[in-house]
Amino acid sequence: MCGIVGYIGHRQAFPILIKGLHRLEYRGYDSAGIAILQDKIKLYKTKGKVSDLEELVKGENLSGNIGIAHTRWATHGEPNNENAHPHLSPSGDLALIHNGIIENYAILKKELLKRGHVFLSDTDSEVLVHLIEDIMINDKVTLVEALQIALGYVIGAYAIIILSRNNPDLLLAAKKGSPLVIGIGKDEFFIASDATPIVEYTKDVVYLKEEEIAILERNKDLKLITVSNQEKRPYIEQLEMSLSELEKEGFPYFMLKEIYEQPRSIRDSMRGRLNAEKGIVSLGGIIDYEKNLVNAKRILIIGCGTSWHAGLVGKYLLEDLARIPVEVEYASEFRYRNPVICEGDVVIAVSQSGETADTSAAIELAKSKGAIILGICNVVGSSITRVTHAGTYTHAGPEIGVASTKAFTAQVTILTLLALRLGYIRGTIQESRYRQLLFELETIPEKVEQTLKTFDIIKNISNIFKDSKNFIYLGRGYNFPVALEGALKLKEISYIHAEGYPAAEMKHGPIALIDEEMPVVVIATNKGTYQKVLSNIAEVKSRKGKIIAIVTEGDVAVKKIADFVIEIPETEEMFVPLIATIPLQLLSYQIAVIRGCNVDQPRNLAKSVTVE
Numbered sequence: 001m002c003g004i005v006g007y008i009g010h011r012q013a014f015p016i017l018i019k020g021l022h023r024l025e026y027r028g029y030d031s032a033g034i035a036i037l038q039d040k041i042k043l044y045k046t047k048g049k050v051s052d053l054e055e056l057v058k059g060e061n062l063s064g065n066i067g068i069a070h071t072r073w074a075t076h077g078e079p080n081n082e083n084a085h086p087h088l089s090p091s092g093d094l095a096l097i098h099n100g101i102i103e104n105y106a107i108l109k110k111e112l113l114k115r116g117h118v119f120l121s122d123t124d125s126e127v128l129v130h131l132i133e134d135i136m137i138n139d140k141v142t143l144v145e146a147l148q149i150a151l152g153y154v155i156g157a158y159a160i161i162i163l164s165r166n167n168p169d170l171l172l173a174a175k176k177g178s179p180l181v182i183g184i185g186k187d188e189f190f191i192a193s194d195a196t197p198i199v200e201y202t203k204d205v206v207y208l209k210e211e212e213i214a215i216l217e218r219n220k221d222l223k224l225i226t227v228s229n230q231e232k233r234p235y236i237e238q239l240e241m242s243l244s245e246l247e248k249e250g251f252p253y254f255m256l257k258e259i260y261e262q263p264r265s266i267r268d269s270m271r272g273r274l275n276a277e278k279g280i281v282s283l284g285g286i287i288d289y290e291k292n293l294v295n296a297k298r299i300l301i302i303g304c305g306t307s308w309h310a311g312l313v314g315k316y317l318l319e320d321l322a323r324i325p326v327e328v329e330y331a332s333e334f335r336y337r338n339p340v341i342c343e344g345d346v347v348i349a350v351s352q353s354g355e356t357a358d359t360s361a362a363i364e365l366a367k368s369k370g371a372i373i374l375g376i377c378n379v380v381g382s383s384i385t386r387v388t389h390a391g392t393y394t395h396a397g398p399e400i401g402v403a404s405t406k407a408f409t410a411q412v413t414i415l416t417l418l419a420l421r422l423g424y425i426r427g428t429i430q431e432s433r434y435r436q437l438l439f440e441l442e443t444i445p446e447k448v449e450q451t452l453k454t455f456d457i458i459k460n461i462s463n464i465f466k467d468s469k470n471f472i473y474l475g476r477g478y479n480f481p482v483a484l485e486g487a488l489k490l491k492e493i494s495y496i497h498a499e500g501y502p503a504a505e506m507k508h509g510p511i512a513l514i515d516e517e518m519p520v521v522v523i524a525t526n527k528g529t530y531q532k533v534l535s536n537i538a539e540v541k542s543r544k545g546k547i548i549a550i551v552t553e554g555d556v557a558v559k560k561i562a563d564f565v566i567e568i569p570e571t572e573e574m575f576v577p578l579i580a581t582i583p584l585q586l587l588s589y590q591i592a593v594i595r596g597c598n599v600d601q602p603r604n605l606a607k608s609v610t611v612e
Ligand code: M6R
Pocket: 303, 304, 305, 306, 307, 350, 351, 352, 353, 354, 355, 356, 359, 402, 403, 404, 405, 488, 492, 605, 607, 608, 609
């Protein structure tokens, strides 16, 4: 986790760094800090958010055109001023910011303590900057050489930027495991954890690769070397992101903006991939591995959190349409057991950020066992997109709210297209049914648009249940993952305890929780197990639970017994998750707003979970 940003060039660094930190704040907001080089390194850091840092530096002279800044999600050491980055070397000549974890920091620290080093923080990152300076002094080597030697000792993950008082025209950066992007302007360089702080200055970017060190020197070309001292040629790519995608555009929170973007993001995820008129579904990014998928004995989907929920919808779709057995695994579990991977298995990794540490580790494990790995990611150029054999982007655009919304529906859209494509090629869907499904899928963005109009009803419901202590979410079949996703959204942004359950499982335990205080959100759309869900609702009602039901427009039966209904447009059962998720996103959003929660930056969370 953590966001890091650096600048070297002819402009004032401070405004670029602060703006960059705001853009990266989704990565962590436990503390923030900045270092600007004047005749010495000027350092300011504080517990809290970037706005607290801005408050701290008010009135200070922070002029200078080289600097680094950091926003932290605490791993080693509690969130306080001392543990905030940047960290200084013993002489104060080097300042370092770090995203990642130095796993062997304790051993390194012990050695350094023996040599008389004094540490001001509990962080692994401070150990690294001490180590670099120690090597420089004792081995009498340059900063770059010391960095190479130090990184050779390090076990773990890092994206670091180093500012040096004695090298006023130089910034150094290095990456392993955690992401780092360099923006190349005219006589200036920007460097950050992702491209969002860079996009308004330049579209030319270089994504650092594993164990690469970038040497950013004023008025010189970018130079790349590796930790083991090989020279590398920078591969410059063009950013496709636009600035407006990073602004709230009138919405009070990014999350609400992103919920409202879903008609567009679902359409964008289908664009060029679905043509119902011609009966075509194509996923260009994975075309070279289509045969592996078509002949797969089994598909394994791995992911975390919301991406895991999308994977579960994917399982239902792929088994239903393509008749391929699918298993959905939590990446964090998969990586630490001894999973069976057989010849003919294909692994699909689902990740919005493309940086999730557990998912990356699960990919490495599956790869080492010989599996073909495909990715479904949202962030272009992210780490996971670089380690998979092939993949498909979701095209949801940058998702900044920590709670995932549009990325989920975009992931489900891609999995839907994949299931349709495989079903068609494998002949497990009849041509006429296939065509019918394609036409229906094309109407989904419009139906999502219509569903967004339920917000007023949802606002009323939110007022009534804002103080509830617990919620239960129920759904069956395709609506079970929707129930899980609805419960996760409520938990993470409103801090209300919520459980998602398969509706019929309720009678095996959770029914004991039902009383007049318990709101139960039921996804009760009119296909599949509708009649059965109706009985599950009756079971809740007879125990005085309060039913909030998501129903199909024109529903009669549920309306008679539910306390509140939210109507959504009718669609095929397998496409309902794309629509039914929307009111649940709005419900959690609105309850969180009423409760005064920070919707975009919920406590203890971060957008990219790059640590275990
Ligand atoms: O970036 P990823 O999709 O790999 O992230 C996985 C989870 O960390 C993520 O979905 C998390 O559960 C979100 N906060 C959910 O809103």
